[in-house]
Amino acid sequence: MAGAECCSNPPTLNPNAGIGHVEKFAGLDSYLTGSSHSNLAVLLISDVFGYEAPNLRKLADKIAASGYYVVVPDFFYGEPYDPRNTNTPIEEWLKDHGTDKGFEDAKPVVEALKSKGISAIGAVGFCWGAKVVVELAKPKLIQVAVLLHPSFVTVEDISAVDIPIGILGAEIDQISPPELIKKFEEVLKAKPWVDSYVKVVPNVAHGWTVRYDPQDSKAVKDAEEAHQFVLDWFAKHLK
Numbered sequence: 001m002a003g004a005e006c007c008s009n010p011p012t013l014n015p016n017a018g019i020g021h022v023e024k025f026a027g028l029d030s031y032l033t034g035s036s037h038s039n040l041a042v043l044l045i046s047d048v049f050g051y052e053a054p055n056l057r058k059l060a061d062k063i064a065a066s067g068y069y070v071v072v073p074d075f076f077y078g079e080p081y082d083p084r085n086t087n088t089p090i091e092e093w094l095k096d097h098g099t100d101k102g103f104e105d106a107k108p109v110v111e112a113l114k115s116k117g118i119s120a121i122g123a124v125g126f127c128w129g130a131k132v133v134v135e136l137a138k139p140k141l142i143q144v145a146v147l148l149h150p151s152f153v154t155v156e157d158i159s160a161v162d163i164p165i166g167i168l169g170a171e172i173d174q175i176s177p178p179e180l181i182k183k184f185e186e187v188l189k190a191k192p193w194v195d196s197y198v199k200v201v202p203n204v205a206h207g208w209t210v211r212y213d214p215q216d217s218k219a220v221k222d223a224e225e226a227h228q229f230v231l232d233w234f235a236k237h238l239k
Helices: 054-064 090-096 099-115 128-137 155-159 178-189 217-237
Strands: 021-025 028-033 040-045 069-073 120-126 144-148 165-172 196-205
Touching (some): 028 054, 028 099, 040 054, 040 099, 054 069, 099 120, 120 128
Parallel strands (some): 040 069, 165 196
């Protein structure tokens, strides 16, 4: 499940990236951006590299510019996966940083947003984070979901979702290969009362929406098309 793709193109983390700020939110260090007066919030749940990834924060700022209050929590407590640390391979790291723990930690974040007067919450999950988002979606703790190049998500997970859900998978992806993404699509098509959109994006690899090189114009274009999908999906469903 967590092969080399999960950890390819690691970002150069920057605690000062983005135009927002970091503060404690529901007990977790979190990157916050956008208007705290908005009644619509978006939760971004990162891949294994965590909330200091500059491309992730850039996307958070972009979503915030559309009028949402955006929260990007550090679900790894300052210990994102570091591929340079050969003492802790990804399989070991995941034992202490499982998506089940991420889900438990995400629940108080949702509650804190609601207590601020937020009336609807959308969530975007990247790789690792997609599994946490789907767990939040099943009991309807959030109102709208987006999964980008998901990891660990199963057909059973998708069949338990009854809220608007958008899924973009990569053509080049051994973690969630196109065959699995197409199974997700079949499951959702069998539930016409659930508004869903599922696509396998051609010529991109796992992680393309956040682990792109800003100097690579093709990679930027591919990522921005996915980002626009996220904005359009929220514009349609997050109200």
